Amino acid sequence: MDNYLQLVERIASASHLTADEIERKVEAKRAKLSGLVSKEGAAQIVAAELGINFDKERMKISELVQGMKRANIVGKVIEVLPVISFNKNGKEGKVSRMTVADESSNTKVVLWDTHHISLVEQGELKEGDVIEVSNASVRNGELHLSSFSDLKKSKESISVVVTKKPTLSKKLKDVKPGENLKTRALIVQAFDPRYFEVCPQCGKKVAEDQCINHGKVKPAQRALLNLILDDGTEALRAVIFGEHIYKLGLTPEEVFSLERFAEKKSSLLGEERFFVGNVRNNALFNTIEFTVDNIEDVNVDLLIHELEQKA
Ligand SMILES: [Zn+2]
Numbered sequence: 673m674d675n676y677l678q679l680v681e682r683i684a685s686a687s688h689l690t691a692d693e694i695e696r697k698v699e700a701k702r703a704k705l706s707g708l709v710s711k712e713g714a715a716q717i718v719a720a721e722l723g724i725n726f727d728k729e730r731m732k733i734s735e736l737v738q739g740m741k742r743a744n745i746v747g748k749v750i751e752v753l754p755v756i757s758f759n760k761n762g763k764e765g766k767v768s769r770m771t772v773a774d775e776s777s778n779t780k781v782v783l784w785d786t787h788h789i790s791l792v793e794q795g796e797l798k799e800g801d802v803i804e805v806s807n808a809s810v811r812n813g814e815l816h817l818s819s820f821s822d823l824k825k826s827k828e829s830i831s832v833v834v835t836k837k838p839t840l841s842k843k844l845k846d847v848k849p850g851e852n853l854k855t856r857a858l859i860v861q862a863f864d865p866r867y868f869e870v871c872p873q874c875g876k877k878v879a880e881d882q883c884i885n886h887g888k889v890k891p892a893q894r895a896l897l898n899l900i901l902d903d904g905t906e907a908l909r910a911v912i913f914g915e916h917i918y919k920l921g922l923t924p925e926e927v928f929s930l931e932r933f934a935e936k937k938s939s940l941l942g943e944e945r946f947f948v949g950n951v952r953n954n955a956l957f958n959t960i961e962f963t964v965d966n967i968e969d970v971n972v973d974l975l976i977h978e979l980e981q982k983a
Pocket residue numbers: 871872873874875876883884885886887
């Protein structure tokens with residue numbers, strides 16, 4: 673179930689109203705605010721107006737929605753990424769990121785507070801630990817902790833966790849950063865491929881024939897292709913790397929020659945496929961971008977079969 677609907681269910685059960693009634697209130701609130709607020713945002717306003725307070729309540733990770741300000745979760749740390757130092761406007765800062773999972777889903781947890789970060793640096797928080805997070809906020813599909821948030825080890829044990837994000841079938845107008853998505857969409861625009869060099873052994877980008885893992889290498893050529901996809905509800909920029917591009921029916925010669933690509937380009941437009949991948953925030957352009965890692969043909973017979981099963 674999508675997390676907006678989970679939130680509606682949660683508000684319904686806390687308010688003794690039906691989910692339909694809550695959804696009508698949410699739509700009314702959005703209409704009143706001229707659509708300036710998302711469904712999730714409007715649902716949170718409706719909850720507050722009904723006197724429902726989630727501040728003390730623990731959420732499942734799958735229930736977290738964009739804009740939540742005081743989210744509380746318990747989950748198992750399944751991945752700790754290296755602490756990154758940065759310099760912003762002359763001020764030194766650090767950020768630490770980890771992936772935390774529970775039985776419903778998983779999320780990136782982002783630490784900004786030096787005390788929290790020191791727990792990671794000193795090895796007091798590590799992979800396999802169960803942690804309790806309170807007063808965190810949900811931004812761009814991630815859970816962010818400030819100095820007002822609490823982070824501590826929990827004595828609870830969680831045995832079964834979701835280490836892979838569920839892949840959602842949604843309309844493009846409803847997708848959010850951090851989600852894994854499968855969508856049926858048309859290619860409405862295709863840009864010329866761009867090329868870059870990678871290490872033939874580890875696939876990492878190389879500069880001046882130097883791989884950070886393997887030293888001097890003879891780099892391999894890789895391509896990336898930007899497309900605009902549209903499913904009728906919204907257009908979304910998609911980026912496809914490497915051999916996934918061939919799944920569009922292009923040959924290596926057509927991908928690596930701009931002339932050959934130009935001959936083939938118009939035949940891509942209007943093509944319909946299933947695209948599978950991950951939705952990310954492009955911080956540079958403040959847009960969302962769909963990194964495609966699989967492309968499937970639209971099998972009309974199978975679709976009809978699925979529809980018959982549902983009916
Ligand atoms: Zn390498």
